[in-house]
Amino acid sequence: MNPPVALTVAGTDSGGAAGTAADLATFAALGVHGACVITAVTAQDTTGVSDIHAVPLATVEAQLHAVFDDLPVAAVKTGMLGSAEVVELVARLCTGRPLVVDPVLVATSGAVLGGDDVRRAYLDHLLPVATVVTPNLDEARALLGHDGSPADLAVALALRSTSGCAVIVTGGDPEATGTCTDWLAEPGEPPIPLTHPAVPTKNDHGTGCTYSSALAAHLAHGAPLREAAEQAAAYVTRQLAASRHWTLGRGRGPIAHLNT
Template identity: 90%
Template sequence: MNPPVALTIAGTDSGGAAGTAADLATFAALGVHGACVITAVTAQDTTGVSDIHAVPIATVATQLHAVFDDLPVAAVKTGMLGSAEAVALVSRLCADRPLVVDPVLVATSGAVLGGEDVRRAYLDHLLPVATVVTPNLDEARALAGHDGSPEEIAAELASAKSAVIVTGGDPEATGTCTDWLAEPGRPPIPLTHPAVPTKNDHGTGCTYSSALAAHLAHGAPLHEAAEQAAAYVTRQLTRSQHWTLGRGRGPIAHTKETA
């Protein structure tokens, strides 16, 4: 039988930790065939982003049509889109299928990957048609335009169609992290999972959102897919917990366990 197909629409990471590198590796690990549309080529490593080359919007559109005209895409995941035009394009072409939006505005290193026009485009175009949006707390607050608790921001950003999962947060004294899932018409609920103390967390957000898309592509309900995605990220963070790759924040593992 054919595997389900998931599409990532994102930028590259020359260090291999985030972006399309993380997405495609995660899709493969979870039994999904991955297709990709490149929105930007970045020069980055574990210490930061040194250059960004945006792909022309016409080329982004051509890539999208090439995939959709040929493959039965069961889920779409967006990462770095980089421009308001790209956000609007994705919202037009991807609204009719399961759509996971990772609103990448700031890199782990602090590099700005989307300005105010991109933030506004997310709110006006992409969040209303998404199946689920997966910001971390900083991204969620940036989208909302004000501070607030993860539970409050998740409830505020959820719409008539779109669920929101505000991910991560600071580990509690019990050694756990809590994501907040707000589905349309329902109060937010906490999804608790183990915290992994590590500095090797570059690419964690990309890995979570692509794992979520992979499980949705397999047909899992959102709540179940969210729990499975968090469990996958926990396993991969544990695997790379003590790695010494790179001079900065090292990569989350995208390797399989070896005998």
């Protein structure tokens, strides 16, 4: 039996913790064949991003056609897209299958990975065709341009969708002890808290990429959205626990992508 195929459309991380490295490792760990479209090459380590080389738009488009013309893609996950033009291209070509949007705008280190034009392109073009968008609290605030609780931001983003895009605001409650709560909101429905154990660790570089790619992997297997979200959170929790005592890198170390 062939495995399901999932596609990541994202940038690279030379440190191997985030971006396409995290996505492909997560796909493999969860029984999915991973394909990749590279949108940018970054010089990046656990302390931050020092350089970004954007892949030309025509090359991004050629990669997308190469994958879709050859492989039965069951789900797509987007990470760093880098420009409004790439966001619009992905919105045009990646419909018709589960589409998980991780709206990468600012790196954990503070590096800007997408300006206001990219933010508007997400709202105007990509979210209307997405299945689910998975911002952390800072990304949700950046997308909407205002503050709010995770639950309120999830509802506000879901209300912007006219086509049924769900929202999962990830990252939990920084004041929580022992548990984290992600918030799942679908248009017209009250937000649902998805609670999972908190893992106190500074080795969390790549967590957002890992969560969204795990979500895409479970959707590729045919899981319903809420079940896929719960399974993705459980996977991230296990991987954070596996790397919590590592001493890799000079900054925020990588989440584990080993089979544990």
